[in-house]
Amino acid sequence: MTHFPPSSLIGYRHNQRNIENLRIRIIVACSLVLLACTVEPPAQPMCRVNEQAREATPGNAACLIKIDKWLVTIGHRHSGRLDLPGGLSNGDESAQCTAHRETWEETGFNVEVGEYLGRNAEGFRFYQCQLQGNFGKEFMEFPVPEWASSEVSSIQLTDPYEIQLQDWRFEDELLQIRALFNQIEP
Numbered sequence: 398m399t400h401f402p403p404s405s406l407i408g409y410r411h412n413q414r415n416i417e418n419l420r421i422r423i424i425v426a427c428s429l430v431l432l433a434c435t436v437e438p439p440a441q442p443m444c445r446v447n448e449q450a451r452e453a454t455p456g457n458a459a460c461l462i463k464i465d466k467w468l469v470t471i472g473h474r475h476s477g478r479l480d481l482p483g484g485l486s487n488g489d490e491s492a493q494c495t496a497h498r499e500t501w502e503e504t505g506f507n508v509e510v511g512e513y514l515g516r517n518a519e520g521f522r523f524y525q526c527q528l529q530g531n532f533g534k535e536f537m538e539f540p541v542p543e544w545a546s547s548e549v550s551s552i553q554l555t556d557p558y559e560i561q562l563q564d565w566r567f568e569d570e571l572l573q574i575r576a577l578f579n580q581i582e583p
Contacts, residue, residue: 493510
């Protein structure tokens, strides 16, 4: 029978414990990386539409959110340009619910969708939307929700009259956005 001096046995047990701790750390780190790659948004809130403005018209839509003299815009990650929160209908929802859902997905804002303001040449619909709570110009930038960061690089208040055509995602609609912005009551 081989005898190990007590000091080498302690070193052996210490190394085994270090190896086991390292394995646990690797498993935890890999799990966190996998979870970070699959960030899912929280459950989508119910579509909120002002009852006096409710309509059933389907379609692609966006929200114009006015705070004082500012417009809530998103920085579109792929184009590097500014845009309104909005997007494509999922087919079975009203345009107002499309505007609500897309705004939620891109900003995390649970807006109330109000009246129809107009549409662009492609039929994309624009709605006046309201943020609930005390939002003012003291918050010029908002954090981008993790689930939206693959599409949205920033959320900010922007003066629509200081935006240059080349800074707007769809240049041909910027003048229309300014006109619609003027329709919104403060």
